[in-house]
Amino acid sequence: MSPRLLLLALPLVVAALHAPAAGATIFCVHQGATTCPAGTADRDGDLQAALDDAAKASDADIVTIGPGTYEGPFEYLPHYPLHIAGADRDAVTLKAPAGPGDDVLNSGAASVAHLTVQMPIAASWTGIYAEGTAVLSDVAVHRPAGTSYGEVGVLLEGDAQLMNGEITTDIDRDIAVKVSGEGTHDVKESTLRGRFAVQGYPSVNGWTHVTRTRAKSQYGLAFWGTDALVDNSLVETVPGGSGALRSSCAPANDSSVAVDHVTTAGPTNGYSVTVDCDHASRKAGMAIRNSILDNERAWHLQGDAGGAAAVDVTYSLIRGSQLTDLEGASMSHMAHSFTDLDPRFAPGTFRPLGTSPAVDAGEPGPAGSLTDLRGAARLVGSAQDMGAFEFDPADPPPVPAPAEPGDTAPAGEPAPAPAPNDASPETPGGAIGASGAPAVSDADLLAELRRTLARRPRRRGTRYRHRFLVPATLTIRWTTRRHGRRVVIARRKLTHGVGDGVLKTKLRRAARRGKRVRVTGVLAPAGRAKLSVTRRARLR
Secondary structure (H helix, E strand, O other): OOOOHHHHHHHHHHHHHHHOOOOOEEEEEOOOOOOOOOOOOOOOHHHHHHHHHHHHOOEEEEEOOOOOOEEEEEEEEOOEEEEEOOOOOOOOOOOOOOOOOOOEEEOOOEEEEEEEEEEOOOOEEEEEEEEOOEEEEEEEEEEOOOOOOEEEEEEEEEEEEOOOEEEEEOOOOOOOEEEEEEEEEEEEEEEEEEEEEEOOOOOOOEEEEOOEEEEOOOOOOOEOOEEEEEEEEEEEEEOOEEEEEEOOOOEEEEEEEEEEEEEEEOOOOOEEEEEOOOEEEEEEEEEEEOEEOOOEEEEEEEOOOOOOEEEEEEOOOOOOOOOOOEOEEEEEEEOOOEEEEOOEEOOOOOOOOOOOOOOOOOOOOOOOOEOOOOEEEEOOOOOOOOOOOOOOOOOOOOHHHHHHOOOOOOOOOOOOOOOOOOOOOOOOOOOEEEEEEEEOHHHHHHHHHHHOOOOOOOOOOOOEEEOOOOOOEEEEEEEEEEOOOOEEEEEEEEEOEEEEEEEOOOOEEEEEOEEEEEEEEEEEEOOOOEEEEEEEEEEO
C-alpha cells in the first residue's frame, strides 16, 4: 500500500477500533504532500505539536502518524487518556539525536501502537516510557551495540503493558524491558533481546506477568524484591550470562516468582534458575512447574546474612546439575520431575519431539492457559506437556530430511547431522534400521519408560499408557514391605508391537493408604537387553 493510501486509511481504521469519545479530536501527523482526511486536525509533520494539543483537554483524543521518520524526542505528560497510532510498525519510525540521555518517546499514560522507535547509541536513553494504564501494542524498539551499560528499550510503570512487542537492544549491555513501581506490569506475546530481557525492581504491591514471550539475553528475566509470574515462554541465554530466571530479595521486600510451562536453554556455565537473598529476615523463592530447565546447571540457591532462598519444583524436567550454596538456602520440594534427561528437542528448535520425556508428563487436568507459546492448544494427549511448547502429533515440529546419497556439505561447513527419530502416526517408532526394526536407542526407550511411571500411584489403581517405540514386553511390579519382608502387591504384564498400550493395575489389600511402595517397570525389547526403571512413592 502506498504511503498516501496508508495515511488516508489510518484515521478511518483507528476511528473504527478506538472510536473517539464525544468532544475528542483526531490529530493527523504526516509527511510529504499527502493530506489528512476531512474531520481530522492536521498538524503536518509536527508530532510534538499534536501531543501538546492533545494535552490541553482531558478528552480521549487520538494522534495518527503517517509513514515516515520523525525526529524527537517526544513527550506526553498529562494523565489524560490518549491513543497514539502509527500507520504500520514497518512504516513509521521515531528517533532522536545522540545527545544527553532522555526518552525517545515518553508516552506517559497514552497507549501506543504500530510504530518503531530507533534509540541513539548515546548513553542514558530509554526507547519508550509508559505509565498508568498505557498499552504498548505492536511496537518495536531497536538500539545498536554501543559502549555504555544500562540503556532501556521499554520502561513500564503503574499498570502499563507491552503486547506483541519486538524489543531488540544490545545483548551485552542493555535492558530490553524494565518494570518498576507498584501496579501490574504485563509483557505478552513479545520478543525480547538484551543483557537483561526483563528486569523487575522492588515494590510492595508490584507484580509482573510475562506470558507467551521469547527472550534471548545474558541474564534472562530477573526480579529483585518483587513478585512475578512467567508462563508459556522461552528464555534462552547466551555466553557471558549467568542465569535464565532470577528471584532476589531486596532490603525491604521479599521476592516470589512462579514459573509455569517455561523452557530455559543456554550454553555452558549458565544456570536455569538463580534464587538468592542476603538481607536479614527476607526471603526469595521460585515455584516451578510443567517446565524444562535445559541449561548446563539447574539452579543456584544462596541464602546469607539471615536471608532465606528456596525453590519448589513439580512436574518438570531438569537436565543440568544442581547446586545449593550457603546457609538459609533450601530445596523445599521436588515431585513428579525428571533429572538428567535429554528433553529431545527437534533440531534447531526448542519444541519437543514425539519421543521426548516431556510429552504428556506435566500436570494432569486442564492447564492454566489454553495455548502454548506458539498459540497452539496446550492440552493434547493424556496430560499437559512440560515446557513452552505442546507436542501435537497432527502438527509435529519440522525435522530436517536426511541428506540424499552423494550430497556433500558446502566447503567450510559441517555435514548436516542426521535427524533424530520421532514417533508419528505415519511412521511409528521413527526411522527403520537395516534389520527392519525401528532404529530407537536404549536412551529413548528408558526415557519413555520413565515417562510411563511418572504418574503418582493411587490406592484404587493406576492406568498406565505406554508408547511402545519398538516391539517389546512391559512388566510393571509393585512391592512394599510387610513384616520386614518385601512383598509383591501387584504385577501386570503387557506385550505389544509399536504403538500405544494401556494396562490398569489393581492393588491388593496389603497396599494401604500411606504405605511406601516401590514401582518397577521392566521393558524387554525383542532381541535386546532388558531395561529397568524404579520409582518410589507413598500411596494416597
